[in-house]
Amino acid sequence: MLDYFALFLVFFVFITIFYGIIVIHDIPYEIAHKRNHPHQDAIHVAGWVSLFTLHAIWPFLWIWATLYKPGAGWGFTQQQKLQLESELVHLKNEIAELKQHVNKAEG
Numbered sequence: 253m254l255d256y257f258a259l260f261l262v263f264f265v266f267i268t269i270f271y272g273i274i275v276i277h278d279i280p281y282e283i284a285h286k287r288n289h290p291h292q293d294a295i296h297v298a299g300w301v302s303l304f305t306l307h308a309i310w311p312f313l314w315i316w317a318t319l320y321k322p323g324a325g326w327g328f329t330q331q332q333k334l335q336l337e338s339e340l341v342h343l344k345n346e347i348a349e350l351k352q353h354v355n356k357a358e359g
Contacts, residue, residue, distance in 0.1 A: 277303055280313035289320045 277299045284292035295317050302310045 273303070273307075277307065277310065280310070280317040283314070284317040284320070287317070287320055287322050289317060291316070291320075 278296075281292060281296040281299050283289075284295045289295065295313055298309065298313050302308065302313060
């Protein structure tokens, strides 16, 4: 009886590890699919290729999938745009203050 249990346990562990590796390799594709990444098909194919390279390229796929943001595109352009707009408002206020000082000095 214990022989059959040990055999079952060996098969169970083997199948669990096998499917676990397949699920892990698909994580970058799932991220890309969730973010509507324009290269999600390429990321999916590269994920399958990473199985044959023992997941050596898998971290790069993860980075590639997470770089794209649905609202902002590549990188952090929306955040940079907001920062530049706030700096522009600040500079306009400084120019207005300088004009007032110049007008007081002339008058």
